Every structure is written in C-alpha cells, then in structure tokens.
Amino acid sequence: MRFYLDHAATTPLRPEAREAWLTAAEVVGNAASTHGAGQDARRLLEDARETIAEALGCDxxxxxxxxxxxxxxxTALHGMWTSRAADADAVVLPDGEHHATMDTVMALAAAGALVRPVALTxxxxxxxxAFADALPGAALATALVANNEVGTLNDARALSAAAAxxxxPLHLDAVAALGHVPLSFRELRSxxxxxxxxxxxxxxxHKIGAPVGVGALVVARTARMAPLLHGGAQxxxxxxxxxxxxGAAALAAALMAARSEFDVxxxxxxxxxxxxxxGIRTAVPAARLLGDPVxxxxxxxxxxxxxxxxxxLLFLLDVAGVAASTGSACQAGVAEPSHVVMAMGGSERDARSVLRFTLGRTSTDADVDAVLGAIADAYARASGARSAGRS
Ligand SMILES: Cc1ncc(COP(=O)(O)O)c(C=O)c1O
Incomplete structure (x- = not known):
C-alpha cells in the first residue's frame, strides 16, 4: 500500500477537472482565430476565465x-520591476519565501535591485x-499568503493595507493558500x-486538483507591469x-469543486x-510541531x-509506503537545510531535521495510521544515522 502525504507538492487530479480538460481538448481551433472553430474555442476559454475570476474575486x-x-x-516580479525601476530600486522580500520568488528577486538584484529583507517571527x-517598516520608497514588495513549508498563515489583508x-505595488504568492484560505483579490485590496x-x-x-501546467496571475487593471514574454497581444x-x-477549463472546474467543499x-x-x-508526539515525544499551532x-x-x-526519515518512511517531504529544495538530489526553519531562528541542524506531511482531498485516516505505525521506528533509525555519521 502507498500512503500519499505530500499534497502540498502536488495533489491528485480531480475528476471534474479531468472531465473538463478532456472535453475541451476535443475542441479544434485556436482561440485567437476569427473563424467558427476559433470562436468555439474562444467561448470555452472566456467561460473558463469568467469562472476563474469569480472564484478569485477579480474581473x-x-x-x-x-x-x-x-x-x-x-511574470509579476519581473514585470513590476521593469515598469518601476526608473522610479525606485528596492524590492521588499520577506525571509522564508518560496524559491520561485527568492530566485526571481536575486535575478532582479543582479540587474540592480536592492533587496530589503523582512524577518520572520x-x-x-x-x-x-515589520513589513510596513521596509516599504517606504520601494519599487515593489512581495509576500506569501501562507508559507508552503511550515503552513503559517499571514495576514494578507494587513500586508496589502500596508503596501497601499x-x-x-504588492504581489501576493497565494499558491499554497489556494483552496485552504478564502482568497478574494477584490477583498484583499485596500x-x-x-x-x-x-x-x-x-x-x-495543480495544488487544487487541476492538471500540472496551468496557473494564473491576477493582474489589477491599473497595475503597471511590463511583459516578460514577447509575442502576440493575448x-x-x-x-x-x-x-x-x-487547461483553463480544467482550472475553472477545479476551482469550482474546491469552492463547493471549502468549509467541510x-x-x-x-x-x-x-x-x-x-499521534506523532505520542510516538516520538521529542517531536515538535513548527509554525503557528492554530x-x-x-x-x-x-x-x-x-x-x-x-x-x-524520508527514505525510511518511503520504504514503509509513506510519501512525505522535507519541504525544502533539493540540490543534486540532496535536500538543503530549510531556509524557512532558519529564518524562524532554528539552527542548521534543526533545519535538516524536519519533515512536512501535507494532507488533501484524497487523504483518509488510513494515511494518518500509516505514518503513526512507522514513525517511531523510523525516528530511532534516523537518529542513529546521524550519531553514526558523526562518530
Ligand atoms: C508557495 C509556492 N509558491 C510557488 C510555487 C511554485 O509553483 P509551481 O510548482 O506551480 O511552479 C509553489 C510550489 O510548490 C509554492 O508552494
């Protein structure tokens, strides 16, 4: 048996999204073409866009x-930077952001941006x-709505009000929050x-059961954003x-399905x-939950x-059929210490001793039981691995 507890990495395709995806894939026509076939595709696309907009609280x-x-x-960070760089040069980058954000900001730094960090609690x-203190005169700011590693929620409304x-201009990374936190672009805007x-x-x-390969960037009508890619006018x-x-049809279907079951x-x-x-704390009394407990x-x-x-630990759990994650990035197949744990004040040793279990739509009690059945033994052996490695 396999037990999947890595839904934050990617979560299984929803049947509604699969059906919408396959049905739309049968439609022939480029949505930019003016002939009938193109217009059929266009209608499907714009219907999906309307549904996506409704789910995300935007136009x-x-x-x-x-x-x-x-x-x-x-697209957001390069575009905001390019359109603002003549007026200001600082980018507000909180610690513990996802690598997609950190590495993009590092690319902007190589092009002359000054990085203003904000410490995590x-x-x-x-x-x-602390975020507000870093903002004055900045070209742009970015922040996570929810931290994808440790799961802590930010007060996105307060961050948005501070930027206003x-x-x-502020960009929010709502990738980890989607489906789990009410997200209305309109309501978050001050x-x-x-x-x-x-x-x-x-x-x-793909974090809510749409296929991998489709996502969205909500861009306010009034935003100043230069394109990252160049080509047509789409x-x-x-x-x-x-x-x-x-992809658009599948994303719309997944958003609707996620919304219908949100509270339950x-x-x-x-x-x-x-x-x-x-259960983990009982099996391994030394274990400690990181991030905000509530x-x-x-x-x-x-x-x-x-x-x-x-x-x-990850390897030993995998042998027991349990898929989890260290939550942090890999370099050549070796996990780096978690930059999030270190930004929270943890030592490098602690940052190498964490596991992230994430549950999702297909998770059941059996998944929890599988972890609880394997964790004490895996911990004993993985602690031994460290002692042995150091002697
Ligand atoms: C918070 C956050 N931002 C960005 C990303 C990158 O998203 P993608 O894998 O769809 O490129 C992820 C993916 O794990 C994430 O969790």
Whole structure:
C-alpha cells in the first residue's frame, strides 16, 4: 500500500477537472482565430476565465493564464520591476519565501535591485509592522499568503493595507493558500492610488486538483507591469502565445469543486492533521510541531524531529509506503537545510531535521495510521544515522 502525504507538492487530479480538460481538448481551433472553430474555442476559454475570476474575486480581464506558480511569480516580479525601476530600486522580500520568488528577486538584484529583507517571527509569520517598516520608497514588495513549508498563515489583508498606505505595488504568492484560505483579490485590496497596493496574485492549478501546467496571475487593471514574454497581444500582452483552452477549463472546474467543499473539507483536514500531530508526539515525544499551532494551513503538519536526519526519515518512511517531504529544495538530489526553519531562528541542524506531511482531498485516516505505525521506528533509525555519521 502507498500512503500519499505530500499534497502540498502536488495533489491528485480531480475528476471534474479531468472531465473538463478532456472535453475541451476535443475542441479544434485556436482561440485567437476569427473563424467558427476559433470562436468555439474562444467561448470555452472566456467561460473558463469568467469562472476563474469569480472564484478569485477579480474581473475576467484581470485573469492572466500561465503555466503555473513559478511562471506567474516571474511574470509579476519581473514585470513590476521593469515598469518601476526608473522610479525606485528596492524590492521588499520577506525571509522564508518560496524559491520561485527568492530566485526571481536575486535575478532582479543582479540587474540592480536592492533587496530589503523582512524577518520572520519564530512561528514563521511576516509581521505586518515589520513589513510596513521596509516599504517606504520601494519599487515593489512581495509576500506569501501562507508559507508552503511550515503552513503559517499571514495576514494578507494587513500586508496589502500596508503596501497601499506606503504607495508600493504588492504581489501576493497565494499558491499554497489556494483552496485552504478564502482568497478574494477584490477583498484583499485596500483602496490605493492606481498601480499601488495589491496589484498581482499568483496561483497554481495543480495544488487544487487541476492538471500540472496551468496557473494564473491576477493582474489589477491599473497595475503597471511590463511583459516578460514577447509575442502576440493575448492576455493584455502580458502573456502572449496561443492560450491553453483545456487547461483553463480544467482550472475553472477545479476551482469550482474546491469552492463547493471549502468549509467541510478544511474542517475534515484540520481534524486529520491534529490526529496526525498528536499521534506523532505520542510516538516520538521529542517531536515538535513548527509554525503557528492554530493559524496554519489545515492539511499541514511540519514537524521537527530533533537529532534525526530528515532525508533518512524520508527514505525510511518511503520504504514503509509513506510519501512525505522535507519541504525544502533539493540540490543534486540532496535536500538543503530549510531556509524557512532558519529564518524562524532554528539552527542548521534543526533545519535538516524536519519533515512536512501535507494532507488533501484524497487523504483518509488510513494515511494518518500509516505514518503513526512507522514513525517511531523510523525516528530511532534516523537518529542513529546521524550519531553514526558523526562518530
Ligand atoms: C508557495 C509556492 N509558491 C510557488 C510555487 C511554485 O509553483 P509551481 O510548482 O506551480 O511552479 C509553489 C510550489 O510548490 C509554492 O508552494
């Protein structure tokens, strides 16, 4: 048996999304073509865009379809920087952001941007006051709605209000939050001078059961954003190229399905996660939940196993049929210490001793039981691995 507890990496395709995807794939025609076939494709695309806009609380024209979270983030940050660089040179980058954001900002730094970091709290949160302190005069700011590793939720509304007050354009990375946190672009926006405050928000379809390869960037009508890609005039010129009609239809279907079960499913995941965390603590008394114990993604259990090597734990659990994650990036197949745990004040040793279990739509009690049945032995052996490695 296999037990999948890595839904934050990617979650299984929803049947509704699969059906919408396959049905739309049968439609022949480029949505930019003026003939009847093209117009059929166009209608499907624009219906999907309307549904996506409704789910994300924005206008259809503000939905820019992309290939996923990384592309959305790159498009937003490069585009905002290019359109603002003549006026200001600082980019506000909180610690503990996803690599798609950190590495994009590093690319901007190579092109002359000055990076203004914002420290995380010990629970992994961006403190709105600290964020506000970093904003004055900045070219742009970015922030996670929910931290994808430790699961802590940020007060996105407060961050957006701070950006509006400072007259700085803000991008929100809502990839990990999607499906688990109410996300209305309109409601998150504070009244701001045109082109400032919240202007862009990134999501990825595969985190909620749409196929891998489709995502969206919400771009406010008033945003100043230069295109990253160049070509046709599709999607306000911000993402030129033939549009992915099946991907859009699947994303719309997944968003609708996620919305219809939002409350019930998040309550169910919270219950499963709490049982998982309590059970791990009983099996491994030294284990500690990281991140905010309450204000966190419902399906996220991010656990520090003191003295154990996270990679070894991951391997031993995999042998027992359990798929989890260290949550952090890999370099040549070797996990790096978690930059998020270190930004929360953890040591490098701690940052190598964490595992992230994430639950989703297909998770059941059997998944929790599988972890609880394997974790004590895996911990004993993975702690031994570290002692042996050091002697
Ligand atoms: C918070 C966050 N941002 C961005 C990304 C990148 O998204 P994608 O894998 O769709 O490119 C991820 C993916 O894990 C994520 O969790």
């Amino acid at each position: 259809p024209i503000e939905v820019v379809l992309t290939s996923g979270g990384t592309e959305s983030i790159n 010990a629970l992994g949160r961006i403190e709105p006051a 007050a400072a007259g700085v 009244v701001a001078a045109a082109g400032t405050g919240l202007v862009a928000m990134s999501i990825a379809g 999607q306000r010129g911000l993402r030129p190229g033939t549009q992915d009609v099946p 499913e998040n309550a169910r995941l919270t219950g499963l996660r709490d049982r998982l965390v309590d 204000d966190r993604l419902p399906g996220n259990a991010h656990i520090l196993f003191p003295g154990a090597v996270g990679e070894s």
